[in-house]
Each structure stands twice: as C-alpha cells, then as structure tokens.
Amino acid sequence: MKFVEPKVFLVGETRIIEDQLQDYLEHVGAPEWTSDAPSDAERLTEMLGRLCYRSFKPGLNPNVTRTREGNGPYLGHILEVGHGSVLEHAMLNFVFADVSRVFTHELVRHRAGTAISQESLRFVRLDSLSTYVPMHIKESEAGMEIMTRTVEHLEQVQKELAEAYKIDDEKKFDVKKKLTSAFRRLAPIGVATTIGWSCNMRSLRHVLEMRTDPGAEEEIRFVFAKVYELVKDRYPNLMGDYESTDVEGIPWLQTKNRKV
Ligand SMILES: Cc1cc2nc3c(=O)[nH]c(=O)nc-3n(C[C@H](O)[C@H](O)[C@H](O)COP(=O)(O)OP(=O)(O)OC[C@H]3O[C@@H](n4cnc5c(N)ncnc54)[C@H](O)[C@@H]3O)c2cc1C
Numbered sequence: 001m002k003f004v005e006p007k008v009f010l011v012g013e014t015r016i017i018e019d020q021l022q023d024y025l026e027h028v029g030a031p032e033w034t035s036d037a038p039s040d041a042e043r044l045t046e047m048l049g050r051l052c053y054r055s056f057k058p059g060l061n062p063n064v065t066r067t068r069e070g071n072g073p074y075l076g077h078i079l080e081v082g083h084g085s086v087l088e089h090a091m092l093n094f095v096f097a098d099v100s101r102v103f104t105h106e107l108v109r110h111r112a113g114t115a116i117s118q119e120s121l122r123f124v125r126l127d128s129l130s131t132y133v134p135m136h137i138k139e140s141e142a143g144m145e146i147m148t149r150t151v152e153h154l155e156q157v158q159k160e161l162a163e164a165y166k167i168d169d170e171k172k173f174d175v176k177k178k179l180t181s182a183f184r185r186l187a188p189i190g191v192a193t194t195i196g197w198s199c200n201m202r203s204l205r206h207v208l209e210m211r212t213d214p215g216a217e218e219e220i221r222f223v224f225a226k227v228y229e230l231v232k233d234r235y236p237n238l239m240g241d242y243e244s245t246d247v248e249g250i251p252w253l254q255t256k257n258r259k260v
Contacts, residue, residue, distance in 0.1 A: 001148075001155045002130040004098040004192050006219060008226040010234075012093030012198075016040045021047065030056035037071035041090035041201065042237045046074050049086040075237040084260035087202035087238065088113055092231070094199075096223055098192040100132055103219045106211075107195065113203030117196040122181040127162065129155040130192035134218055135248065150188070157186050201238050204231070206259055214247045221250045228253060 025031050033056040037043035054061035055068075068074050078086055096103070108116055129151055137143035161183045162168065170176050199207065204227075210216065211224040228251065232239045244251040 001128065001152050002192075003133050004130045006099045006103065006132060006223045006226070007097045008223060008230060009095040009097070010092060010227075010230045011095055012091075013039070013234075014041050014044060014090040014092075016044055025056070028054060028056065029060055030054075033057065035071050037237065039235050041092070041235055042071055042075060044090055045078075045086055045201065045238065046071050048089050049074065049078055049083070052086075072237045072240075076241070079238075079241055079257040079260055082257070082260045084202045084205075087205070087260060088200045090201050090238075091198055092201070092204060094197045094227065095194065096197060097194045098130060098132070099195060099223060100190045100192060100219060102189050102217065103223060104193065104195050105189075106217060106220050107197060110199075110203065110207050110210075112206075113200040115198040119194040121184040121187070121191075121193065122177055125162070125167070125180045126158050126184055126187050126191065129158065129187060131188065131190040132192065132219055151190075154186065154188055158183055161186070201235070202260060205239075208242070208253050209255070209258060212251060212253045214252055218248075218250070221252075224253075225251045 022031065025033050028051075033047075033050075035043045035046050037046055050056050050067075053064055055064050058064055058066050068077055078084075096107070099107075104118060108118075131147075131151055133144070133147060137147050161179075165179050167176060167179050170179070208224055208228055211220045212228070214221075228239070228242070228244075232242070241255045241257055242253040243255065244253055246252075
C-alpha cells in the first residue's frame with residue numbers, strides 16, 4: 001500500500017507542417033507572413049483566425065485596411081471578444097498518473113473538445129493499492145490511522161481474492177478479465193490509476209477555470225494547478241490572462257475572459 005500524489009505529464013502538442021503552411025500562404029497571397037508566436041499552437045491559432053478575414057496584411061482583403069500585429073495582441077483580442085472557436089484547433093495531450101477514480105469520474109464529465117483513454121481495471125489487476133490522501137485526512141492523526149488501516153485491509157482483500165480464485169494459475173484470458181473486474185468492486189473509489197486526456201485550448205481554459213475554483217474537489221484542483229504550471233509559460237499568449245490566487249495552497253485561476 002502506498003500513499004501517492006497525482007502526477008501530470010504533457011506528452012504531446014499540435015505541430016505545424018511548415019512547407020504545407022507556406023504553400024497555403026502563397027496560395028492566399030501572403031507568402032511573407034510570419035508570426036512571433038512562442039509556440040506552434042499559438043501560431044496555428046493565429047493563422048486560422050486570420051484566415052477568416054484574410055487579415056494576413058492590409059489590402060489582401062480590400063475591406064481590411066489595417067491588421068493587428070503580433071501574436072500576443074492578436075490572441076489577446078480573440079480572448080477579449082470571446083471568439084473561442086478559433087482556440088479549438090490546437091490540441092494538447094496529457095497523462096494524469098496516480099489519480100483516483102474520484103478524479104477520473106469528475107474529469108470525464110468534460111465532454112466538449114476532449115479525448116480520453118482510461119486504464120482498464122478490468123484488465124489491470126489491483127495487486128497493490130495506492131491512493132491520494134486528502135488534506136483533511138492528512139491533518140488528522142485519527143483520520144490517517146483509519147485511512148491507513150482501511151487501505152491496507154482492502155489491499156489484503158485483493159490478495160485474498162487472487163489467492164482464493166487462483167487467478168495466477170488461470171490460463172484463459174477471458175476468465176482472468178472477469179475475475180479482475182469482480183475483484184475491483186472491492187477496491188476503494190480513491191484507488192490510484194492513470195488516464196490519458198487530450199483537449200483543445202478552448203476546453204482546457206474552461207476546465208482550468210471550473211476545476212481550480214475553490215468549490216471544486218481538492219484532487220482535481222491540485223491536478224489542474226499542475227496542468228497550469230506546465231502550460232502557462234509554454235503558451236503565454238493563450239494562457240497569460242489568468243490571475244492566480246492561493247486558496248489552501250492550491251492556485252485559483254480567474255480571468256476577465258471567462259469561458260471563451
Ligand atoms: C464544483 C463542481 C461541482 C459539481 N457537482 C456536480 C454534481 O453534484 N453532480 C453532477 O452530476 N455534476 C456535478 N458537477 C459536474 C458539472 O455539472 C459538469 O457536468 C461538469 O463540470 C462538466 O462541465 P460542462 O457541462 O461545462 O461540460 P464540458 O464538456 O466541459 O462543456 C463545455 C461547454 O460546452 C457546452 N456544451 C457541452 N456539451 C453540451 C451539450 N451537450 N449541449 C449544449 N452545450 C454543451 C457548454 O456550454 C459547456 O459548459 C460539478 C462540477 C463542479 C465544477
């Protein structure tokens with residue numbers, strides 16, 4: 001039995017295919033267009049936003065006599081006016097490890113602009129149990145004693161079930177799967193597991209705002225605080241408008257550009 005803290009890995013992000021982008025810019029008549037964007041995600045978002053009005057340079061569309069220069073001001077304007085659909089193009093790919101089923105149940109409620117791969121506890125046997133200790137339990141000697149004893153007991157239950165059903169000697173995979181699924185019903189909802197989560201930048205902003213709110217559950221606040229640490233400097237023009245306030249040691253992210 002182990003007490004663990006959630007871990008966040010940013011394992012992927014959108015990348016521009018340079019020669020194809022250049023071909024499009026030549027096609028539209030703006031081959032000299034460049035951007036000072038600090039990331040491909042922000043450059044792509046700017047480019048697909050400018051595509052709408054052909055605002056790569058003044059005059060390309062006769063109705064456009066001046067254009068907003070710079071990736072920061074351009075994306076800042078998009079956030080201000082709430083043209084959030086442009087933010088849906090760039091995707092990020094995260095792995096959240098050592099998170100509970102409490103956390104994953106809450107995370108998967110965010111449907112728009114996300115993709116999910118969750119560790120299967122029908123296939124992955126719980127031969128040991130790990131869990132996050134919430135702050136109210138951590139602060140209490142009595143709470144810690146009850147939690148430690150209970151998780152140790154439930155881990156022992158998993159071992160006893162494995163022994164009683166001789167699952168290690170079982171050759172048929174479908175039988176092992178059925179048994180593993182039956183055993184997991186006696187694991188706690190706090191059991192640590194892993195989930196892969198991809199999202200677009202618009203969804204990420206919405207989830208950061210909802211799930212770092214002090215009214216949200218502690219573990220998901222903790223995880224999205226870690227997410228914010230990974231994205232705030234990497235995509236400053238898409239994430240730079242957040243004010244962070246410390247609540248119980250976890251940041252609460254607020255912005256005037258709420259839910260773009
Ligand atoms: C503090 C807190 C407490 C909560 N308590 C509970 C609870 O007690 N019980 C419970 O069941 N849930 C609870 N939730 C979950 C909450 O109700 C939402 O299901 C969850 O936060 C997902 O957010 P979302 O609806 O914005 O979905 P997302 O998928 O993140 O969608 C983003 C936005 O897209 C739009 N959208 C998405 N899907 C649709 C659609 N089908 N139709 C129209 N517009 C759509 C909406 O504008 C939505 O806000 C809680 C959430 C929080 C943060």
